[in-house]
Every structure is written in C-alpha cells, then in structure tokens.
Amino acid sequence: MANKLISEMGLPKSIGNIFAARNIITTKDALSLTEFELMELLDVGLAEVMCAVALISEIASPPYQTVQSLLEQRMQNEYLRGHLPTHLKGLDAALSGGIPFGALTELVGPAGIGKTQFCLKISLLATLPSCYGGLDGHVIYIDVESKFSSRRLIEIGLNSFPEIFCLEGMAKEMAGRITVLRPGSLTEFTESLQKIKVSILQHQVKLLIIDSMAALVSGEYEQGPPRQHPLGWHISLIKSLAEFSRIPVVMTNQVRSRSASEITQYSFQVESRTGAIEDTANFDSHLVAALGIHWAHAVTIRLVLESRSGQRFIKVAKSPMSPPLAFPFEVTSSGILLLNDDGVEMAGPQINAIDHQGHSDIICHRDER
Amino acid sequence: MVTDLLYNPGPNTIHGISRLRGGGKIESQREPVRSRRAREMEVLRLPLSASQKGRLISAGYTSIASLSSISPSQLALELKISETEVLEILKTASDGSRLESTGSSRTIVHGAQSAWDMLQEEETLVRITTSCADLDYILGGGISCKEVTEIGGVPGIGKTQLGIQLAVNVQIPSDYGGLGGKAVYIDTEGSFMVERALQIAEACSDDMVEYSCLYRKGSQACEVKRQPKDFLENIFYFRVCSYTEQIALINYLEKFITEHKDVKVVIIDSVTFHFRQDFDDMALRTRLLSGMALKLMKLARNFGVAVVLLNQVTTKYSDGSFHLALALGDSWSHASTNRIILHWNGNERYAYIDKSPSLRSASAPYSVTAKGIRNSASNNKRIKHT
Numbered sequence: 215m216a217n218k219l220i221s222e223m224g225l226p227k228s229i230g231n232i233f234a235a236r237n238i239i240t241t242k243d244a245l246s247l248t249e250f251e252l253m254e255l256l257d258v259g260l261a262e263v264m265c266a267v268a269l270i271s272e273i274a275s276p277p278y279q280t281v282q283s284l285l286e287q288r289m290q291n292e293y294l295r296g297h298l299p300t301h302l303k304g305l306d307a308a309l310s311g312g313i314p315f316g317a318l319t320e321l322v323g324p325a326g327i328g329k330t331q332f333c334l335k336i337s338l339l340a341t342l343p344s345c346y347g348g349l350d351g352h353v354i355y356i357d358v359e360s361k362f363s364s365r366r367l368i369e370i371g372l373n374s375f376p377e378i379f380c381l382e383g384m385a386k387e388m389a390g391r392i393t394v395l396r397p398g399s400l401t402e403f404t405e406s407l408q409k410i411k412v413s414i415l416q417h418q419v420k421l422l423i424i425d426s427m428a429a430l431v432s433g434e435y436e437q438g439p440p441r442q443h444p445l446g447w448h449i450s451l452i453k454s455l456a457e458f459s460r461i462p463v464v465m466t467n468q469v470r471s472r473s474a475s476e477i478t479q480y481s482f483q484v485e486s487r488t489g490a491i492e493d494t495a496n497f498d499s500h501l502v503a504a505l506g507i508h509w510a511h512a513v514t515i516r517l518v519l520e521s522r523s524g525q526r527f528i529k530v531a532k533s534p535m536s537p538p539l540a541f542p543f544e545v546t547s548s549g550i551l552l553l554n555d556d557g558v559e560m561a562g563p564q565i566n567a568i569d570h571q572g573h574s575d576i577i578c579h580r581d582e583r
Numbered sequence: 584m585v586t587d588l589l590y591n592p593g594p595n596t597i598h599g600i601s602r603l604r605g606g607g608k609i610e611s612q613r614e615p616v617r618s619r620r621a622r623e624m625e626v627l628r629l630p631l632s633a634s635q636k637g638r639l640i641s642a643g644y645t646s647i648a649s650l651s652s653i654s655p656s657q658l659a660l661e662l663k664i665s666e667t668e669v670l671e672i673l674k675t676a677s678d679g680s681r682l683e684s685t686g687s688s689r690t691i692v693h694g695a696q697s698a699w700d701m702l703q704e705e706e707t708l709v710r711i712t713t714s715c716a717d718l719d720y721i722l723g724g725g726i727s728c729k730e731v732t733e734i735g736g737v738p739g740i741g742k743t744q745l746g747i748q749l750a751v752n753v754q755i756p757s758d759y760g761g762l763g764g765k766a767v768y769i770d771t772e773g774s775f776m777v778e779r780a781l782q783i784a785e786a787c788s789d790d791m792v793e794y795s796c797l798y799r800k801g802s803q804a805c806e807v808k809r810q811p812k813d814f815l816e817n818i819f820y821f822r823v824c825s826y827t828e829q830i831a832l833i834n835y836l837e838k839f840i841t842e843h844k845d846v847k848v849v850i851i852d853s854v855t856f857h858f859r860q861d862f863d864d865m866a867l868r869t870r871l872l873s874g875m876a877l878k879l880m881k882l883a884r885n886f887g888v889a890v891v892l893l894n895q896v897t898t899k900y901s902d903g904s905f906h907l908a909l910a911l912g913d914s915w916s917h918a919s920t921n922r923i924i925l926h927w928n929g930n931e932r933y934a935y936i937d938k939s940p941s942l943r944s945a946s947a948p949y950s951v952t953a954k955g956i957r958n959s960a961s962n963n964k965r966i967k968h969t
Contacts, residue, residue, distance in 0.1 A: 216825045216826075216827035216828060241827055241831065242825075242827040245827050245830045245831055245834075246827070246867065246871065248870065248874050253630070253632055253633065254633050256632075257632045257633050257634050258632050259630070259631060259632050259635070259671070259675075260630035260631070260675075267834060268834060268835075268838070270831070271830070271831040271832070271833075271834030271835045272831075272834075272835045272838060273831075274827065274828060274831035275821070275828065275831045275832040275834075275835040276821055276822055276823055276824070276828055276832065277821075278767075278819045278820060278821050278839075279819075279820050280815065280816050280817070280818060280819060280820065281768070281777055281780050281815040281816075281818040281820050282812055282815035282816040282818075284777050284820055285777045285778075285780075285781060285815060288777060310778055314776070316773070317773065317774070317776075447860050449860060450824070450825075450856075450857070450860060453772070453773050454773075454824055456773070457773050457822075479906065479907060479926075480906055480907045480908065480924060480926060480935075481901065481906040481908070482924075482935065482937065506898075507737065507738065507895075507896060507897065507898065508859065508895070508897065510737075510738040510739075511738045511772075511853075511855075511856075511895040511896075512772070512856075513738075514773070514774050514776075516738070516739065531739060532738055532739035533739075534743055534744065534774065534776040534779045535776060535778060535779055535782075537951075537952075537953065561930040562927060562929060562930030562931065563927040563930075564930070565739075566739065
C-alpha cells in the first residue's frame with residue numbers, strides 16, 4: 215500500500231493537483247516528509263496539509279482484524295490447523311502441531327549435523343498425500359550449497375513410508391513435486407525469489423526451503439563493525455512471501471566460531487557485575503550462528519542442532535509457543551529420529567549455545583535394510 | 584528545532600513572553616540585538632504557507648505584534664491576496680500569541696499544567712499489570728498509561744510474549760483491579776501467534792475465576808466466567824508491511840482511538856523492523872523516527888493510552904569495546920519515556936529499567952511459562968512441559 219497513488223484517494227481537487235504538481239505521487243512520497251516539509255514544498259497552510267495527511271494515512275493504513283476472527287479464520291480454512299507436522303512426536307507437540315504456516319523457521323548447526331537431512335525429510339512430508347499426513351503439494355527447494363541429493367531423498371522416502379514409495383510410480387510422482395533451484399549468487403537468488411512469488415500462486419506450492427541462507431551472503435559478509443545489512447530487504451521479502459501465501463518457510467543457517475570481541479552483554483551489565491564475566495567465559499568455546507543478531511530477530515522459530523558429548527540434540531531455541539526444550543536425535547536411513555519424545559527443559563541462555571564436541575566420532579549411519 | 588516547537592500543541596512560550604514584556608510596535612532600542620532578531624522572525628514561526636510568509640515579510644510585517652492592529656481589508660490590499668485568506672492569517676497569528684487571560688486555574692500559559700496538578704493526575708494514573716509481581720513492583724504497579732514505554736531485548740527473550748500478555752491484561756475488568764480496556768496490536772514482523780494469544784487468554788480467564796473464588800467467597804462466585812474468546816475479540820490486530828504503512832497507521836490511530844474509546848494500550852511489535860532495512864538515507868530515517876515518536880507521545884498523553892514499543896538489539900561500539908544496545912541509535916533513545924531492557928542473567932531472565940523519569944533503576948527476574956509472563960521460576964517452579 216506504500217505505492218498507492220495519491221491521485222486516487224479522493225483528496226479535494228485543489229490540493230490533489232498541488233501534490234501532483236510537486237511530484238508527490240505515492241503514499242510513500244507523501245509520508246516520507248513531515249507536515250512542515252510538506253507545507254514548504256506545497257506552499258499551502260498547515261490545516262490543509264494536516265487534513266490531507268490524515269486522509270492519506272487513513273487510506274494507506276492496513277485494515278484491522280480482531281484476534282478472535284483471525285483465529286477462527288485459521289481454524290476453519292487451514293488444513294492441519296496451519297502446521298506442517300514433522301512426524302517427530304516430541305517436536306510437533308512442542309511446536310503445537312509442527313512447522314507453522316506463514317512464518318520463518320530456521321535451523322542452525324555445524325556442518326554435517328543433519329540440517330539438510332531435516333530439510334529433505336520435511337520436503338517429502340509436504341508432498342505426501344493428505345491421507346498420510348502430508349500437505350499434498352509442491353515444494354520449492356533453493357539449494358545454495360549444492361547439497362541436495364535426490365538419491366538420499368528417495369532413500370528416506372523408501373525407509374519412512376515404504377507403503378507409498380514401493381508403489382509403482384509413486385517415487386517418481388513424489389520426487390517430481392520437488393523443484394530444486396540452484397542460485398549462484400545473491401542477485402540470482404533475488405531473481406528466483408521474484409519468480410517464486412508468481413509460481414506459488416499458480417502451482418500448489420506448500421513449502422519453501424532455503425538451504426542455506428548464510429551461504430548466500432558469506433562471500434559478501436565480513437566480520438567487523440556492524441554496517442548496513444546485506445540481507446536487509448530480503449528478510450521482509452521472504453517474510454511477506456511466507457505470510458501472504460500462508461506457507462511454511464524453512465531456512466538453514468551455518469555457524470562460525472565466536473570471535474574474541476563477541477558481545478553478549480549490555481554496558482550496564484558489565485559495570486554492575488563482575489561475576490557475569492565469568493559466565494561468558496564458559497560460553498567462549500561455543501559457536502555462534504553465522505548470520506548475526508539482526509537476522510535472529512527476524513526468524514519466528516529457531517531450532518538449534520548441536521552435538522554434546524557424543525550425542526546430537528535438537529533444541530527449540532526461539533519459539534513463541536514452546537518452552538526451551540532439547541531432544542536427543544540421531545540420523546538414520548529414514549532421516550532424523552528423536553530418541554526421546556519428552557525433551558529436556560534447558561535453563562537460561564544455554565538453549566542458544568551451539569555445541570560441537572566429539573561430533574566426528576558419532577556419525578552412525580545405521581543401515582536398517 | 585523550530586518545527587519541534589511548533590509541533591507541540593502546548594504553549595508557544597516565545598510569543599507569550601514577548602507579549603508579557605510589553606512587546607507591541609514600540610521596540611526598545613536598548614534591547615540586545617539577538618532578542619530583537621528573534622522577534623523579527625516571529626512570522627516565520629507561524630504555521631503559514633511559504634508564500635504567505637514571504638508576502639508578510641516583504642510587506643514589512645515581521646513580528647506578530649505588527650499584525651495585531653491592522654484591519655483585514657488593508658492587509659489584503661497590501662499583500663494582494665483575498666480577504667478570507669487574510670482573515671485566516673490573522674486568526675493563526677492571534678492563536679499563536681494569545682494569552683490565557685481568564686484561565687480556569689493558575690496556569691499562566693494556555694494548555695500548560697502546573698506541577699501540582701500533574702502530581703494529582705499522576706496519583707490517579709492507572710497501570711497495566713505484567714502478571715509478574717516482581718516486575719510490577721519495580722515498575723510501580725505495571726506499565727503506566729499516558730506514557731511511552733520501550734521494551735527491548737535479544738531474540739527469544741520474550742518481547743512478543745510480554746506484548747501479548749499486556750494486550751490480554753489490559754482487559755481485566757475493574758472489579759478485578761484492571762482497566763477493562765481494549766488493545767491495539769501492531770505487528771510489523773509477523774511474529775504474532777494467535778495460538779499463543781489463546782493460551783495466554785485462557786490462563787488469564789482461569790486466574791480470574793481463581794481470584795473470585797479466593798476473595799469473594801460465595802457472594803459473586805457464580806458470576807459468568809469471562810471466555811478466552813472475549814479477550815481475543817478485544818485485541819485489534821494490524822499487520823504492517825512497510826515503513827510507510829507504519830507511519831500511516833500511527834497517523835490514523837488518533838482517529839481510530841477516537842472511534843474506539845476503550846483502547847487503553849497500543850503495542851508495536853516491533854517498532855524497529857522496517858526501519859532497519861531499506862534505508863540508505865539515515866538522515867531521513869532519523870527524521871521519520873522522531874516524527875513518529877512525537878505522534879506516539881501525543882497519542883499517549885491525549886488519550887491516556889499506554890504505548891508499548893518493542894525494540895530489537897544491535898551491537899554498539901563505545902569505550903573501546905562492543906556492547907549490546909537497543910537499535911535505532913542515540914537520537915531514538917529520547918523517544919520513549921521509560922525504557923526497559925530484558926536480558927539474561929545467568930540462567931534467569933531479568934528486566935532492567937534503563938531509563939525512567941520517576942522510577943529508580945532496578946532489575947527484577949521474570950519467567951515465560953505456558954501461561955504467559957509470570958514470576959521467576961525460582962519462586963514458582965514451572966511444571967515440565969511434555
């Protein structure tokens with residue numbers, strides 16, 4: 215609505231013409247100026263300007279909904295109450311049904327921990343017919359790191375849903391619904407996002423996966439003092455994509471080691487407490503998510519995958535619904551499996567820590583067949 | 584600076600003082616040059632269009648006093664404009680300089696309030712509980728109406744949770760010590776979760792039943808339970824997708840609240856999001872932000888609503904090291920009356936009062952439970968969620 219034309223808002227003719235004459239065409243143009251700048255520019259009195267701004271604002275404001283009507287709408291119109299089940303019982307329960315539609319869900323973890331495995335599994339789930347608990351739709355998989363493996367996809371399918379995948383032609387049907395895009399740079403990625411916007415509406419796209427977001431910017435993103443964020447407007451584009459087409463969006467994020475100057479404290483904390491500094495010293499061995507705090511604010515759900523003393527965990531690090539839980543898991547031939555559906559509640563900022571110990575020893579690829 | 588002065592609907596002290604000193608056409612030659620210059624600029628400060636100001640100045644009408652004793656028709660001739668336009672100019676000029684002569688109370692300047700009256704008003708000021716007793720205690724009872732409160736913190740600390748909690752708590756009826764108001768929730772990030780709002784509303788309605796059982800044995804215990812549905816019915820949810828929409832909506836809120844008198848809290852989650860991206864012109868950003876801040880303060884004051892702004896954090900370089908700080912920069916930090924920072928302290932969540940004109944700086948633990956914001960888990964163990 216930022217680009218709504220002022221000429222179509224029914225302003226009094228006289229003032230409408232002045233806006234047009236001064237090249238103030240859209241709402242954005244008008245509201246980027248203060249009332250006094252407008253007075254100077256348009257050469258009209260304060261009362262007229264206030265009137266015009268009030269009218270423009272009223273028309274450009276988004277409409278409201280009560281939360282009750284929003285809730286009813288979601289309950290009635292959406293399949294599975296607006297969640298894509300991951301088929302990991304504990305995780306689904308914590309997230310009240312699975313990965314929510316219309317929001318960004320992020321997976322963070324060290325290389326090889328199982329992020330791509332998770333993505334492959336849920337893209338299969340989204341393609342499954344609804345009688346098997348899937349969304350019966352198409353999937354767009356943006357594979358930046360070239361890690362997508364069709365063979366692995368079919369393998370996971372065969373092991374998790376043998377009753378479907380052993381049927382003649384079904385494997386082809388299911389895999390055919392997953393479209394893989396491989397953009398080479400941020401610009402290409404942007405172009406494909408624009409195309410996706412259209413095709414989501416045309417085809418029955420029910421899930422968007424971006425693996426990984428961090429790889430897109432790592433080339434252009436160096437450490438040091440904060441500056442303009444290279445992902446700036448992409449964040450709002452992806453968010454609006456998720457929201458207006460009401461599909462779940464799953465993204466992965468890489469990790470990097472924490473640099474010495476990394477901060478986790480406010481200035482008032484350092485002054486007042488010396489004990490707190492010791493606390494952070496303990497965290498220094500950890501990794502941090504590659505995309506910084508700005509990005510972390512933007513995602514609605516963050517799942518951290520880590521390995522601690524030989525055991526892999528998936529942690530619900532940020533979620534408006536779930537308490538901070540950690541579930542032990544392993545990667546098997548049928549994808550990620552939780553060892554325990556209850557989960558352990560974590561205290562404090564530990565939930566955000568990304569541990570990476572003894573990871574290389576525990577790659578157990580149990581073949582069940 | 585000039586625009587700030589004008590923008591405030593409050594008293595325009597400069598004009599008042601010049602009249603008090605017996606300003607008028609006779610100007611003392613011994614006056615310091617600077618103050619005479621200031622008076623000559625008076626016309627420039629009036630909310631008139633540029634061409635009108637230009638005509639006034641070129642015709643020699645520079646001070647407001649010079650306009651006070653001229654007939655409209657004469658002025659119209661001199662300025663070569665219509666008489667109706669002249670009447671408007673004169674009206675604006677006299678509004679700008681008028682003294683409150685027979686004001687109802689002891690105020691000297693129109694629109695002002697004495698500190699004593701303000702104290703009386705402050706004592707009747709209502710507050711919205713946060714549902715965490717420790718946090719309410721350091722806040723002097725909760726988030727105060729008529730003020731702008733900014734709440735910031737790292738991702739996942741519970742900003743949105745606190746926002747939803749306040750949107751529900753504002754509706755607690757006055758029999759239960761609440762405000763019985765309604766809430767406006769402005770979501771800029773898309774992080775609002777209806778299921779979560781339902782959970783918090785359910786918990787709040789359960790708490791109210793429990794309260795009436797405890798404190799009013801028998802008499803009113805049979806009163807109808809307030810349904811969670813009713814809570815959700817009274818939260819007006821706006822989804823804002825660009826900074827232009829955000830500004831437009833804040834301009835429009837004045838009208839919206841006039842139409843919906845019961846609105847007692849406006850929550851913006853988060854005020855930062857659209858302003859942190861897509862801005863090359865930082866000066867423009869600062870201008871827009873300060874304009875928005877003024878409008879929000881005015882809204883809070885005029886309608887007695889609590890304005891709660893949720894803010895993100897960023898890293899800031901000061902004193903030779905990096906620290907976490909709330910986003911949008913230093914000039915923005917003047918925008919809110921109260922500023923609360925949510926942070927981790929060891930394994931507990933704490934709220935710290937970073938800035939407040941009336942509260943002492945303090946911090947209190949809180950926790951986020953399945954029911955919403957509550958006292959810290961160390962006082963009130965949370966049941967494990969399965």
